[in-house]
Amino acid sequence: MDKIIISPSKYVQGENVLGAIAGYVKALGENPLAIADEFVTGLVGGTVKNSFEKEEMPLAMDLFHGECSRQEIDRIIDIAATQKHDVIIGIGGGKTLDTAKAVAYYSKVPVVVVPTIASTDAPTSALAVIYTPEGEFSEYLLFPSNPNMVVMDSAIIAKAPVRLLVAGMGDALSTYFEARANMTSGKATMAGGAPTRSAQALAKLCYETLLEDGLKAKVAVENGVSSKAVENIIEANTYLSGIGFESSGLAAAHAIHNGLTKLEECHHLYHGEKVAFGTLTQLVLENAAMEEINTVIDFCRSIGLPTNLFQMGVKELNHDKLREVAEGATAEGETIHNMPFPVTAEAVYSAILIAHQLGQ
Structure with a gap:
C-alpha cells in the first residue's frame, strides 16, 4: 500500500x-x-x-x-x-x-x-x-x-464560547490514539493509503500540545483573551488533528461516538464531548496501561470534558441501550474495524461499562 x-x-x-x-x-x-x-x-x-x-x-x-x-x-x-x-x-x-x-x-x-x-x-x-x-x-x-x-x-x-474550544480538544484527543491503532493494524486511512511518518508525528504532537496547553488555553478563553497557549490549541484542534485523523486513520473512538448518537440523553453534547468518552473507551478496549488511562482522565477532568456516562446526561444505565450503542459502534464499515484486533459488540459493551466506572 x-x-x-x-x-x-x-x-x-x-x-x-x-x-x-x-x-x-x-x-x-x-x-x-x-x-x-x-x-x-x-x-x-x-x-x-x-x-x-x-x-x-x-x-x-x-x-x-x-x-x-x-x-x-x-x-x-x-x-x-x-x-x-x-x-x-x-x-x-x-x-x-x-x-x-x-x-x-x-x-x-x-x-x-x-x-x-x-x-x-x-x-x-x-x-x-x-x-x-x-x-x-x-x-x-x-x-x-x-x-x-x-x-x-x-x-x-x-471570543467564542469556551465549551466549543473544549469540545475541539475532545475531538483532537482521539487523534493520536486512533492514529497509533491504525498504524499498528496497517489499515488504509481516509487519504486512501498507509500513514506517513510525518502524519503520525503530527498526531503525536497534537496530543502533547493538548496536555501541555489545554488547561492554559481554556483559562484564557474563559477570560475572553488570546495567548500563546490558545494559539497552540487552535492549531492542535484544527490543523494537527485534521491532518492527523485524515492521513493517519480513525479507529474505535469515533466509531463509539457514532454509537453514542443512539442515546437520546447524549443528543445535547457536541461531537468532541462524545469523542472524548470514545477515546477513554478505546483505551480500555485495547487494554492500555493504567498510567495512560489516568493521564487521559485527568486531562478531561481538568478542562471539563465528560469521563463517564452520568456526566453525559445518562440518568441510569440501561444495559439494552448500551448494547445498542455497542452494536452501532461495530456496524459493518465502521472505523472500529481499523483496530489491530477483531472487535465485537460484546467487547465494546464491556469497555463502555469499564470506562464509565474508571471515569467516575
Missing part, C-alpha cells in the same frame, strides 16, 4: 488575520463569493468587506440558510454561476464551511475556509457532511482535494 498524506494547500493563523484576508484570497481568484449565516455576517462581515475594499477587489456576500443540504448547495451554485464567481469563501461553523466546500467543488473553483470556532478538525478535511433540509444526516461527500486555504483568526476564536 502506498503511503499518502493530504492537507490544505495553505494554512493561515493569527490574531486579526481576517482583516488581511483579501490579500490571501487574491492569489486564488478575482471575483469572490463569501457565504456566512446571519450571526457570523453581523460578527465579521464588516471586517471582511473592509479588507476587500483596501485591496480594491469586489466581494459578493450571500446569507447561508443554516443547513448543508443539496438544495442549499444548488442555490449557491446558481448564484456563483450567474455572477461568474471564481473563488468561494465559507465563514463560520461546520455546516457553512461544508457548504462552501461543496459549492466550490461543483463550480470547479478554489475554496477558502474561515472557521470562527475551533470545535472540530473538519475544516482542513476533503470531506463534507450533507443533511436533509430538515437537518437529518443524508450522506458524506468526499472531495478529490482538501481546501485551497484555511484561515483561522485566533482573536475571533478566543
Whole structure:
C-alpha cells in the first residue's frame, strides 16, 4: 500500500488575520463569493468587506440558510454561476464551511475556509457532511482535494464560547490514539493509503500540545483573551488533528461516538464531548496501561470534558441501550474495524461499562 498524506494547500493563523484576508484570497481568484449565516455576517462581515475594499477587489456576500443540504448547495451554485464567481469563501461553523466546500467543488473553483470556532478538525478535511433540509444526516461527500486555504483568526476564536474550544480538544484527543491503532493494524486511512511518518508525528504532537496547553488555553478563553497557549490549541484542534485523523486513520473512538448518537440523553453534547468518552473507551478496549488511562482522565477532568456516562446526561444505565450503542459502534464499515484486533459488540459493551466506572 502506498503511503499518502493530504492537507490544505495553505494554512493561515493569527490574531486579526481576517482583516488581511483579501490579500490571501487574491492569489486564488478575482471575483469572490463569501457565504456566512446571519450571526457570523453581523460578527465579521464588516471586517471582511473592509479588507476587500483596501485591496480594491469586489466581494459578493450571500446569507447561508443554516443547513448543508443539496438544495442549499444548488442555490449557491446558481448564484456563483450567474455572477461568474471564481473563488468561494465559507465563514463560520461546520455546516457553512461544508457548504462552501461543496459549492466550490461543483463550480470547479478554489475554496477558502474561515472557521470562527475551533470545535472540530473538519475544516482542513476533503470531506463534507450533507443533511436533509430538515437537518437529518443524508450522506458524506468526499472531495478529490482538501481546501485551497484555511484561515483561522485566533482573536475571533478566543471570543467564542469556551465549551466549543473544549469540545475541539475532545475531538483532537482521539487523534493520536486512533492514529497509533491504525498504524499498528496497517489499515488504509481516509487519504486512501498507509500513514506517513510525518502524519503520525503530527498526531503525536497534537496530543502533547493538548496536555501541555489545554488547561492554559481554556483559562484564557474563559477570560475572553488570546495567548500563546490558545494559539497552540487552535492549531492542535484544527490543523494537527485534521491532518492527523485524515492521513493517519480513525479507529474505535469515533466509531463509539457514532454509537453514542443512539442515546437520546447524549443528543445535547457536541461531537468532541462524545469523542472524548470514545477515546477513554478505546483505551480500555485495547487494554492500555493504567498510567495512560489516568493521564487521559485527568486531562478531561481538568478542562471539563465528560469521563463517564452520568456526566453525559445518562440518568441510569440501561444495559439494552448500551448494547445498542455497542452494536452501532461495530456496524459493518465502521472505523472500529481499523483496530489491530477483531472487535465485537460484546467487547465494546464491556469497555463502555469499564470506562464509565474508571471515569467516575
